[in-house]
Amino acid sequence: MNRSARRRIHRALWLVPLVTLHLVLLFPGFFAPYDFAEQNRDFPFRPPARLRFVDANGAFHLRPFVYALKVDDVSSVVQEDTSRVFPLRFFINGSRYSVLGPWNARLHLFGVESPGRLWLFGTDDFGRDLFSRILFGGRISVFAGILGAAIALLAGASLGVIAGFYGRGADAAFMRLVELFLALPWLYLLLAVRAVLPLRVRTVDAFLLLVAVTGLIGWARPARLVRGIVLSARERGFVLAARSMCASDWYILRRHILPQTYATLLTTAVLLVPQFILAEVTLSFLGLGVSEPIPSWGNLLAQLQSYRVLTSYWWMYLPAAILVMLFLLYHRASSALEKRATRVSL
Amino acid sequence: MVRTGQRLLHSLLLLAGVSLFSFALLSVAPGNFFDELRLNPQISPKTVASLEQQYGVNRSLPVRYAHWLGSIANGSLGYSLLYRCDVGSLVLPRARNTLLLTTVATLLAWAFALVWGILEALHRGKWLDRLGGVCTSLLLAIPDLLLGLMLLVLAVRAGSVFAFRAYLGSGGTAASEASAGLGSRLFLPVLALTLGILPVLVRHVRSAMIVALDAPFVDAARAHGISASRVICRHALPAALNSLLSLLGFSIGGLLSMSLITEVILGWPGLGPLVLEAMFARDTYVVMAAVMLSAAFLIAGNLLADILTYWNDPRIRVVSA
Numbered sequence: 001m002n003r004s005a006r007r008r009i010h011r012a013l014w015l016v017p018l019v020t021l022h023l024v025l026l027f028p029g030f031f032a033p034y035d036f037a038e039q040n041r042d043f044p045f046r047p048p049a050r051l052r053f054v055d056a057n058g059a060f061h062l063r064p065f066v067y068a069l070k071v072d073d074v075s076s077v078v079q080e081d082t083s084r085v086f087p088l089r090f091f092i093n094g095s096r097y098s099v100l101g102p103w104n105a106r107l108h109l110f111g112v113e114s115p116g117r118l119w120l121f122g123t124d125d126f127g128r129d130l131f132s133r134i135l136f137g138g139r140i141s142v143f144a145g146i147l148g149a150a151i152a153l154l155a156g157a158s159l160g161v162i163a164g165f166y167g168r169g170a171d172a173a174f175m176r177l178v179e180l181f182l183a184l185p186w187l188y189l190l191l192a193v194r195a196v197l198p199l200r201v202r203t204v205d206a207f208l209l210l211v212a213v214t215g216l217i218g219w220a221r222p223a224r225l226v227r228g229i230v231l232s233a234r235e236r237g238f239v240l241a242a243r244s245m246c247a248s249d250w251y252i253l254r255r256h257i258l259p260q261t262y263a264t265l266l267t268t269a270v271l272l273v274p275q276f277i278l279a280e281v282t283l284s285f286l287g288l289g290v291s292e293p294i295p296s297w298g299n300l301l302a303q304l305q306s307y308r309v310l311t312s313y314w315w316m317y318l319p320a321a322i323l324v325m326l327f328l329l330y331h332r333a334s335s336a337l338e339k340r341a342t343r344v345s346l
Numbered sequence: 347m348v349r350t351g352q353r354l355l356h357s358l359l360l361l362a363g364v365s366l367f368s369f370a371l372l373s374v375a376p377g378n379f380f381d382e383l384r385l386n387p388q389i390s391p392k393t394v395a396s397l398e399q400q401y402g403v404n405r406s407l408p409v410r411y412a413h414w415l416g417s418i419a420n421g422s423l424g425y426s427l428l429y430r431c432d433v434g435s436l437v438l439p440r441a442r443n444t445l446l447l448t449t450v451a452t453l454l455a456w457a458f459a460l461v462w463g464i465l466e467a468l469h470r471g472k473w474l475d476r477l478g479g480v481c482t483s484l485l486l487a488i489p490d491l492l493l494g495l496m497l498l499v500l501a502v503r504a505g506s507v508f509a510f511r512a513y514l515g516s517g518g519t520a521a522s523e524a525s526a527g528l529g530s531r532l533f534l535p536v537l538a539l540t541l542g543i544l545p546v547l548v549r550h551v552r553s554a555m556i557v558a559l560d561a562p563f564v565d566a567a568r569a570h571g572i573s574a575s576r577v578i579c580r581h582a583l584p585a586a587l588n589s590l591l592s593l594l595g596f597s598i599g600g601l602l603s604m605s606l607i608t609e610v611i612l613g614w615p616g617l618g619p620l621v622l623e624a625m626f627a628r629d630t631y632v633v634m635a636a637v638m639l640s641a642a643f644l645i646a647g648n649l650l651a652d653i654l655t656y657w658n659d660p661r662i663r664v665v666s667a
Binding site for chain 1: 364602
């Protein structure tokens, strides 16, 4: 392998955690040991499970294990039951979940046998496994962000192309509309658009609603970017040459103009996705998005609004940690794309 | 002067467009303020209907819009059904608080960002620049919502009483308590907002300063033996300021959004908690007033940035004259 190829691979290394995280969030049922709604009312706010190697008798186990928990009937104190160990197992059968719609499965990546509990990130106020809730919530938050960005980009790009390519009246009207959408701070615009829709929605609809709302508020900026590119591309020599040879509008758009917008669209997409994830998180945090019992990163963070949770249970911050990690990766991606763009143009 | 006048007219037209747009949007919203009453079996449908009649909820859209425009003229901005008073007297003190918060935060953030960004640009590629880069990208990845929560926890852990009080009052219903401990309560929200906008500003200052420092006129100034600090302040900074001023206008939108969520979390009696409460109660005119005020702030900020750019850069003045 020569040096430049190695450098290229090194530059693309940030892609690995980014793609892995998305894959995990795409199939939360497999990677999460429990269902997101499974309650254990006896064990609210348990701290993250301790994976042990040495048991109560001092014997060493190669395979890490946990102890089951028991509640003392009199004092209602939760204690570890050290009489039996529950080793960590991979590819274990557990609760039923659906994989991408109609298919069901029971296979989980890891877990422990039944009376034992593996709460990797602890539990929330209903004794639900936080790790599983973060994964299932991530599926909603992240894919609402991605779908919203896709809609915004698609709408923005088509409007931008129409305005930039056909110009004149359409362009003038388009620019006024864009100005209108950019004249409101995005959160106020988000709330105004959200206000159109019913306040309390079924959780199933909430996802689609979030996608629609975020897509609706986000189209203006990419549209203006695309319009600018199309405007300058329209006057380039090769477009005029194609036109002189009687190329149709559609052909010129497809072959000569649209390819010039791809790099910008990709960069914009990488910038928009975290912003739209944040839009979902903000709406659900304020109680206007996805609601219980379906988890989303927004309503997981909303639990921190309670003073007791905020000050006493540090593991309830873990959704925030995952969120920040994902955002860091996205920012890394966008700066890498920017660097690449300047390298190509030089 | 003509140009400023044109810009002003354009801004006003834009504001009118925004008002029409958001009024239409909020009017399409299903349900109204009296929906809750309808669920109450002790209140007859006739009473609800007469209430709706009295407050003109069911009148047609153009009529309501005309009424609303009229209410702007006398400063009442409509009537709040939730708080039973004029929206103007409700919203304006809140808007003043939001404006106070965002202005202080903007000034602080710009002061920090200019120093930090220029330092980074001067020490390009050295450890100071790297450290700054890591800090800004970390701050950039932490959403404003988390920033507010983190500051809250830190303040509570540090045992600061005012933060605790602010947290308990996060509903923000009582506007009268607003003026009491405003100064001490300003600290946390300002810190959250400043930290929130800082990374973007620092990055832009850094890159704009790098471009300016690489320009031939800076080399020429250095060759004339002008002192380093004078080269930075008198030669490089004004050149870099141009793109930064347009950023000032641009960043106000983000700042206002950030301020909304920060106000809700840290219990600052600004527009944020009010607009949220009004949204849940379907109190249309309060939401409308808050949305319009935010748009007005944003447009005014852009206008200000435009005028400042015009004033800062003689090249633009020559072209447009």
